[in-house]
Amino acid sequence: xxxxxxxxxxxxxxxxxxxxxxxxxxxxxxxxxxxxxxxxxxxxxxxxxxxxxxxxxxxxxxxxxxxxxxxxxxxxxxxxxxxxxxxxxxxxxxxxxxxxxxxxxxxxxxxxxxxxxxxxxxxxxxxxxxxxxxxxxxxxxxxxxxxxxxxxxxxxxxxxxxxxxxxxxxxxxxxxxxxxxxxxxxxxxxxxxxxxxxxxxxxxxxxxxxxxxxxxxxxxxxxxxxxxxxxxxxxxxxxxxxxxxxxxxxxxxx
Amino acid sequence: xxxxxxxxxxxxxxxxxxxxxxxxxxxxxxxxxxxxxxxxxxxxxxxxxxxxxxxxxxxxxxxxxxxxxxxxxxxxxxxxxxxxxxxxxxxxxxxxxxxxxxxxxxxxxxxxxxxxxxxxxxxxxxxxxxxxxxxxxxxxxxxxxxxxxxxxxxxxxxxxxxxxxxxxxxxxxxxxxxxxxxxxxxxxxxxxxxxxxxxxxxxxxxxxxxxxxxxxx
Numbered sequence: 001x002x003x004x005x006x007x008x009x010x011x012x013x014x015x016x017x018x019x020x021x022x023x024x025x026x027x028x029x030x031x032x033x034x035x036x037x038x039x040x041x042x043x044x045x046x047x048x049x050x051x052x053x054x055x056x057x058x059x060x061x062x063x064x065x066x067x068x069x070x071x072x073x074x075x076x077x078x079x080x081x082x083x084x085x086x087x088x089x090x091x092x093x094x095x096x097x098x099x100x101x102x103x104x105x106x107x108x109x110x111x112x113x114x115x116x117x118x119x120x121x122x123x124x125x126x127x128x129x130x131x132x133x134x135x136x137x138x139x140x141x142x143x144x145x146x147x148x149x150x151x152x153x154x155x156x157x158x159x160x161x162x163x164x165x166x167x168x169x170x171x172x173x174x175x176x177x178x179x180x181x182x183x184x185x186x187x188x189x190x191x192x193x194x195x196x197x198x199x200x201x202x203x204x205x206x207x208x209x210x211x212x213x214x215x216x217x218x219x220x221x222x223x224x225x226x227x228x229x230x231x232x233x234x235x236x237x238x239x240x241x242x243x244x245x246x247x248x249x250x251x252x253x254x
Numbered sequence: 255x256x257x258x259x260x261x262x263x264x265x266x267x268x269x270x271x272x273x274x275x276x277x278x279x280x281x282x283x284x285x286x287x288x289x290x291x292x293x294x295x296x297x298x299x300x301x302x303x304x305x306x307x308x309x310x311x312x313x314x315x316x317x318x319x320x321x322x323x324x325x326x327x328x329x330x331x332x333x334x335x336x337x338x339x340x341x342x343x344x345x346x347x348x349x350x351x352x353x354x355x356x357x358x359x360x361x362x363x364x365x366x367x368x369x370x371x372x373x374x375x376x377x378x379x380x381x382x383x384x385x386x387x388x389x390x391x392x393x394x395x396x397x398x399x400x401x402x403x404x405x406x407x408x409x410x411x412x413x414x415x416x417x418x419x420x421x422x423x424x425x426x427x428x429x430x431x432x433x434x435x436x437x438x439x440x441x442x443x444x445x446x447x448x449x450x451x452x453x454x455x456x457x458x459x460x461x462x463x464x465x466x467x468x469x470x471x
Contacts, residue, residue: 090380
């Protein structure tokens with residue numbers, strides 16, 4: 001079966017600092033891939049490149065075979081127009097560390113915005129879909145609340161509903177529990193676990209090793225902008241091959 | 255000698271006409287100034303250098319010049335290129351540009367203060383840049399600058415009294431004409447001051463009602 005997402009030889013630098021040094025990764029339908037590594041290892045940059053929020057220097061990203069962010073003309077890469085980038089982005093969902101809900105809209109309106117403006121659904125239909133997804137993340141009774149009136153965990157669940165309502169081929173999650181108070185982490189992880197059980201394809205940057213082990217079908221360890229080790233989470237987290245992964249795991253457990 | 259009330263009764267139509275001019279010219283200047291100011295703000299924040307630079311020059315010149323000088327310039331300078339706007343047109347133009355420059359600069363500040371993460375989140379659900387502006391950034395910026403908008407409107411109403419200098423028959427000039435005939439100096443200046451105060455209290459009240467209603471929660 002063709003993978004949903006293929007990343008080939010992706011490189012990116014910020015100035016002279018190489019953040020990604022030739023990353024290759026495949027994500028198949030139903031995969032839940034957890035991306036782990038020390039801060040600065042390039043996990044978040046990789047995720048932002050996939051969602052076309054960051055430009056990359058070389059290599060390619062394909063979603064369902066379609067080249068993302070660029071088209072090729074006479075062997076040269078040309079950046080797509082804003083409108084085409086927007087269309088490609090609408091096929092993926094992204095959830096951010098700091099939720100990034102729109103503060104001037106209620107939970108329901110946050111979820112509806114993409115449905116009415118990007119997918120151009122009539123308001124009544126968009127409302128129905130938004131209500132369904134808010135219900136799915138357990139927030140049916142918070143739909144008319146503004147983001148500032150609900151907890152961080154609830155805001156993050158609204159952000160997940162906002163991403164899923166667009167029916168993305170792939171959901172990208174960027175350290176979605178890192179900004180949460182410890183007692184709110186679990187509700188968000190439970191939400192993600194239920195999505196995984198429902199077959200949602202996800203690429204998850206996380207620091208929650210136990211969660212990575214329990215939920216993901218594959219774990220990828222990155223260090224200094226490259227993938228060092230990947231495989232079944234129970235195996236690579238239980239018996240890491242590389243010294244760097246062993247060091248990283250012991251630094252996490254301290 | 256006529257009493258104040260006698261003079262007031264005789265000149266009430268004239269006074270009302272002056273008041274109408276004041277309200278109309280301020281209203282036009284604020285409305286047109288908001289539209290033009292929004293364009294200024296967007297050009298300053300997101301425009302290319304070719305677009306942003308001339309707007310920056312206009313905004314800085316206008317904000318660094320006394321309103322009276324601006325009014326006189328709008329009245330006398332067009333003659334240089336063969337135009338002769340009437341005092342009302344010239345005055346309305348001066349107040350509009352004054353209003354737009356303040357709003358443009360305020361809007362720029364408010365747009366820049368919105369975290370980049372908001373743009374990321376809007377992009378991530380597939381909004382284009384124009385949609386991000388229209389549905390995410392500008393609505394937040396407007397809520398942020400609402401108190402400034404009210405302030406600017408009040409400033410415009412007060413500045414409209416300067417149009418008397420180029421012969422626009424607004425509230426202040428009308429008042430001065432009535433004083434010239436009746437010598438009721440204190441009474442009519444007090445009356446004019448009271449009317450300006452009333453207009454501005456009305457604006458401030460309406461503004462804070464709007465702010466409460468659309469507050470950024």
